[in-house]
Amino acid sequence: MPADTGFDYVRAADTAHALTLLDTPGAKPIAGGTDLVTLLRSGVDRTPLLVDLAALRGQAVRVEPRPPLGGPGIVLDALARMADVAADGWVRATYPVIAQALELSASPQVRNLGTVAGNLAQRTRCPYFRAEAPTPCAKRSPGSGCAARRGVQRGTAVFTADPDCVATHPSDLAVALAALDAEVLVESRAGERTIPVTEFYRPDAETVLRQGDLVTAVAVPPVAAGSRSAYLKVRERASFEFALVSCAAEVVLDGCVIRSARLAVGGVAGHPWRLTEAESALVGLELGAPAVRSAIDTAFAAADPLPGAVFKVELAARAAVRALRAAGSHR
Amino acid sequence: MSRARTRVDGPAKVAGVARYAADHPGPDLRHLALVTATVPAATISTVDTTAASAAPGVVAVLTHENAPRLAPPVGAPYGGRLPLQDNEVHYDGEPVAVVVADTLDHARAAADLVRVDYEVRAAITDFTAVTDLVVPSPPPRWGPADTNVGTPEPAEVTLARVYTTAARHHSPLEPSATHAEWRDGRLFVRDATQGVFGVRTVLSSVLGLPREDIRVVAEYTGGGFGAKGYVWPHQIIAAMTAVHLGGAVRLVLTRAQSFTSHGYQPPTRQRITVAAHRTGRIAALEHDSVSPTATYGGYVEMAANATRVLYAAPAIRTSHRIAPVNTILPTPMRAPHEGPGAFATESLMDELAHELGVDPLWLRLRNHADVDPTSGLPFAAKDLRACYREGARRFGWERRPLAPRSVRDGHDLVGWGMASAVMATFRFPASARVRLRVDGTVVVEAGCQEIGTGTYTILPQVAADVLGCPADQVTLRLGDTDLPETGMTAGSSTTLSVGSAISAAATTLTAQLAELAGADAVSLTGTTLELDGDPDRVVDLADLFAEHDLVEVTADGSFTPTDTGHSLHSFGAVFAEVAVDEDFGTCRVRRLVAVYNAGRIINPLTARGQMTGGLIWGIGQALLEQSTLDHELGRFVSKDLAGYLVATQADVGELEVAFVGEHDPHSGAIGARGIGELGAVGVAPAIANAVFHATGKRIRSLPITPENLL
Numbered sequence A: 001m002p003a004d005t006g007f008d009y010v011r012a013a014d015t016a017h018a019l020t021l022l023d024t025p026g027a028k029p030i031a032g033g034t035d036l037v038t039l040l041r042s043g044v045d046r047t048p049l050l051v052d053l054a055a056l057r058g059q060a061v062r063v064e065p066r067p068p069l070g071g072p073g074i075v076l077d078a079l080a081r082m083a084d085v086a087a088d089g090w091v092r093a094t095y096p097v098i099a100q101a102l103e104l105s106a107s108p109q110v111r112n113l114g115t116v117a118g119n120l121a122q123r124t125r126c127p128y129f130r131a132e133a134p135t136p137c138a139k140r141s142p143g144s145g146c147a148a149r150r151g152v153q154r155g156t157a158v159f160t161a162d163p164d165c166v167a168t169h170p171s172d173l174a175v176a177l178a179a180l181d182a183e184v185l186v187e188s189r190a191g192e193r194t195i196p197v198t199e200f201y202r203p204d205a206e207t208v209l210r211q212g213d214l215v216t217a218v219a220v221p222p223v224a225a226g227s228r229s230a231y232l233k234v235r236e237r238a239s240f241e242f243a244l245v246s247c248a249a250e251v252v253l254d255g256c257v258i259r260s261a262r263l264a265v266g267g268v269a270g271h272p273w274r275l276t277e278a279e280s281a282l283v284g285l286e287l288g289a290p291a292v293r294s295a296i297d298t299a300f301a302a303a304d305p306l307p308g309a310v311f312k313v314e315l316a317a318r319a320a321v322r323a324l325r326a327a328g329s330h331r
Numbered sequence B: 001m002s003r004a005r006t007r008v009d010g011p012a013k014v015a016g017v018a019r020y021a022a023d024h025p026g027p028d029l030r031h032l033a034l035v036t037a038t039v040p041a042a043t044i045s046t047v048d049t050t051a052a053s054a055a056p057g058v059v060a061v062l063t064h065e066n067a068p069r070l071a072p073p074v075g076a077p078y079g080g081r082l083p084l085q086d087n088e089v090h091y092d093g094e095p096v097a098v099v100v101a102d103t104l105d106h107a108r109a110a111a112d113l114v115r116v117d118y119e120v121r122a123a124i125t126d127f128t129a130v131t132d133l134v135v136p137s138p139p140p141r142w143g144p145a146d147t148n149v150g151t152p153e154p155a156e157v158t159l160a161r162v163y164t165t166a167a168r169h170h171s172p173l174e175p176s177a178t179h180a181e182w183r184d185g186r187l188f189v190r191d192a193t194q195g196v197f198g199v200r201t202v203l204s205s206v207l208g209l210p211r212e213d214i215r216v217v218a219e220y221t222g223g224g225f226g227a228k229g230y231v232w233p234h235q236i237i238a239a240m241t242a243v244h245l246g247g248a249v250r251l252v253l254t255r256a257q258s259f260t261s262h263g264y265q266p267p268t269r270q271r272i273t274v275a276a277h278r279t280g281r282i283a284a285l286e287h288d289s290v291s292p293t294a295t296y297g298g299y300v301e302m303a304a305n306a307t308r309v310l311y312a313a314p315a316i317r318t319s320h321r322i323a324p325v326n327t328i329l330p331t332p333m334r335a336p337h338e339g340p341g342a343f344a345t346e347s348l349m350d351e352l353a354h355e356l357g358v359d360p361l362w363l364r365l366r367n368h369a370d371v372d373p374t375s376g377l378p379f380a381a382k383d384l385r386a387c388y389r390e391g392a393r394r395f396g397w398e399r400r401p402l403a404p405r406s407v408r409d410g411h412d413l414v415g416w417g418m419a420s421a422v423m424a425t426f427r428f429p430a431s432a433r434v435r436l437r438v439d440g441t442v443v444v445e446a447g448c449q450e451i452g453t454g455t456y457t458i459l460p461q462v463a464a465d466v467l468g469c470p471a472d473q474v475t476l477r478l479g480d481t482d483l484p485e486t487g488m489t490a491g492s493s494t495t496l497s498v499g500s501a502i503s504a505a506a507t508t509l510t511a512q513l514a515e516l517a518g519a520d521a522v523s524l525t526g527t528t529l530e531l532d533g534d535p536d537r538v539v540d541l542a543d544l545f546a547e548h549d550l551v552e553v554t555a556d557g558s559f560t561p562t563d564t565g566h567s568l569h570s571f572g573a574v575f576a577e578v579a580v581d582e583d584f585g586t587c588r589v590r591r592l593v594a595v596y597n598a599g600r601i602i603n604p605l606t607a608r609g610q611m612t613g614g615l616i617w618g619i620g621q622a623l624l625e626q627s628t629l630d631h632e633l634g635r636f637v638s639k640d641l642a643g644y645l646v647a648t649q650a651d652v653g654e655l656e657v658a659f660v661g662e663h664d665p666h667s668g669a670i671g672a673r674g675i676g677e678l679g680a681v682g683v684a685p686a687i688a689n690a691v692f693h694a695t696g697k698r699i700r701s702l703p704i705t706p707e708n709l710l
């Protein structure tokens, strides 16, 4: 632990207490600690005050009627353990994409500690950002440049909207939640707000959270009758590895014709990338038709990858096709 | 005799009571934290330790300005530059200061406060960009840098290819760690090492201490794979600091430091050519390998060694060159030399088979080397043909369609490939002592190491075999320079070398007992000796020892490798089935069948453990392991186990291991040869050949990643 960053540690008694503590400049919440502790230990992240949220843990998954769409949606507790959400019967039956994204994340040990909010707020895996010694990295030290731009690029974004940083966000859960139009519930002393998961991240893979913000829950709206979903993760190691690219797909079919489709791709941008153009182009197509691929390609037209990440454009398009078809044939 | 015996140290390891180098507390124990260079080449202009020295708990901060002076290391392999002796930096991660504090946290915190200013110099880390290649001087047992035998025959088919392998890091579970104590003019060291005697030799020379005043102990070493074979700067730093300050210190490398504080397997670039007749007979082989070394020393990866021995070619020419770069010295890593080299040799054989339209296994049998084709010497107890035969039978090889891309399973393209495995048998001089106590306990003493391979389990079996008693009656004391001297636990040499010494000691012991008992031969059971194989003639140890006024009988034995006029190699055949997802280019190994010919197998359980570990290691080499250097920054990029991928259980399909052949009378006294490294040879080419068979794509660069296969 770097000497100049010794920190205080307080266990919050309840949400109000946590919010008060989090108003301290630089204070950070800690949940499972599976990401934050690593970052603090290596000096990448610093804080004067750690606010432990353990006492705030509520029921992992609550099923809630959510008008106006009709059927019940769910609310995931911010402190819910990844393993508990993945094991929840309602989640498995109604939102298989969430359970699959979690089960393909990290390892059983990490999932037993890691939480929903911590997972969404984890930081990029960019190896330069996480290096044991400072390297040129604007995120770590503003103005120092970006080693990834001319170094190892396979983890970089293919949609690069930020001029300084080409990092991707590593959360699998976020990709699944983005496809489901989930919303993050955030509280601060100034009040409550809801942020769609698709707007929860900036282009540089940081969250939009501000000092004093606390994620309290994630609300997942109900899905239409007949909804099917699946999560697909492409990686070289068969387990315990972040995605090279991934895709969450949710689809409603009429026979084998696509009535509606929602697709989000991971590993290609600073945030889960919804294939919005593709989603409308897919409506009315047969799930198995070759036109599915061209519909999906429309969403990749704007990709501008670095040379070392070019292959991920093709990989992501193929993953989207496969995920969509896997979702369609699920159940 | 070959007997299955489960690990005697298993329960202690599983229960967490086996204590490793950094597990020993001490009342005055101080902790060290290294400050390492963050640039690959520089002159240190200033180093400011003011803040660090004033930080809580700090006892001392040593830099090149105030560290004790050291003498050159002699007598055992040392892989670093002498630490903290000058203001030069030759590689990222080189130690530039060490902080000594009362706790590890204090030491690490203060290490962050040491300010080092560098005058940065131009560095080169890309060995393929080095133009002034150097002819290496390998140790004699690795063979010469270059060989050239025979005259090439005119040939109808010539294939010339370039294969490359990646830089890899050993990444043992236990990072290197050294505990050093200086008391009453004597140095005591507990070290995570593969060679206590090498550590003592190096420390004795650099610190100017007589060897008798240094004791190095390694009761357990938490994996080495070569990382802990040579001695490295951190061990000197720990010992030097203990001597300088007195009392006990502990230095544990961080995981990131484990990527720069000891050697790594160098990447290789291998140009290999085969000329052949349409009949399948090889007319000539050429294999030229280039690999990096450090700017300050020479290490050569003998990748072309495999080509020297594998096939009966009328002409074989090989060469090795090294390219100095700004990294720490590369070092052997499981499996050195033949590991990266067989990828080229055995992939090229597959290419030739495809070119000729013949079965790859047939092509290998067609060119089987009955004698070592480079030295002309006979092999010691080689039965590679049996490996091919048995492996093919177990795998079902005869059902393999010849054409690539013939088998599909859903989204997967399925392919079968095979490769030969070969590993030189390394031997080291070794000595051992066997003691028999009056209560029947046999204690074997040999200063070798247990690095996770099963030494505690199988060496007692060797003694028990000679004495006639059950192995449970024998305990082994190892890992201590106060015990009889042995070599490094490296190069798969321990069972063969130390086992031969133990066998000699036990043989002498039985002879002594026979003489005491007035018999020609004795056999030990419990506390009695059976004389001359006659169950009715039994003496009690208590009576015998009392009669001769003894409390124990002791015998020494040794093993000195001698030239028996044989080429000493272990062999094997590896068969792989892979599935490559056609859309994503991800490759998964469905099954591996491997059959080995490695002399006598003393314990089939530990031997199987070694081979399955080797196969999994090979899967990592083939598909995952790669340490990428950022040449602009001159550093390895992902110095952690999230970025450096080793195989997980999910990456490992079905594994089948078998052994053929028996007693090797030439390599040592116990009929065994080395096996540990052999298991990691041939896996990568078998997988690459299976990938070709699955997809029709020939990948000539390891690891095989999705972007290669899209």
Ligand SMILES: Cc1cc2nc3c(=O)[nH]c(=O)nc-3n(C[C@H](O)[C@H](O)[C@H](O)COP(=O)(O)OP(=O)(O)OC[C@H]3O[C@@H](n4cnc5c(N)ncnc54)[C@H](O)[C@@H]3O)c2cc1C
Binding pocket: A028, A029, A030, A031, A032, A033, A034, A035, A036, A037, A053, A078, A079, A082, A104, A105, A106, A107, A110, A113, A114, A115, A116, A117, A118, A119, A120, A121, A122, A123, A170, A171, A172, A173, A209, A213, A214, A215, A216, A240, A241, A242, A243, B642
């Ligand atoms: C080896 C390894 C492999 C992994 N592989 C994957 C993978 O494949 N896929 C994947 O998605 N993830 C992966 N992860 C990441 C892992 O899922 C996250 O570390 C975990 O989900 C973080 O949860 P946590 O509760 O431990 O967060 P913490 O480490 O406690 O916190 C992480 C961040 O979230 C903030 N935070 C926590 N709770 C709140 C809150 N309520 N409100 C606001 N901010 C909050 C913290 O301040 C911190 O910045 C891996 C992690 C490891 C260590």
Ligand code: SF4
Binding pocket: A124, A126, A127, A128, A129, A136, A137, A138, A139, A140, A145, A146, A147, A148, A149, A164, A165, A166, A167
């Ligand atoms: S991509 Fe972003 S996180 Fe990575 S080095 Fe560049 S600036 Fe830093």
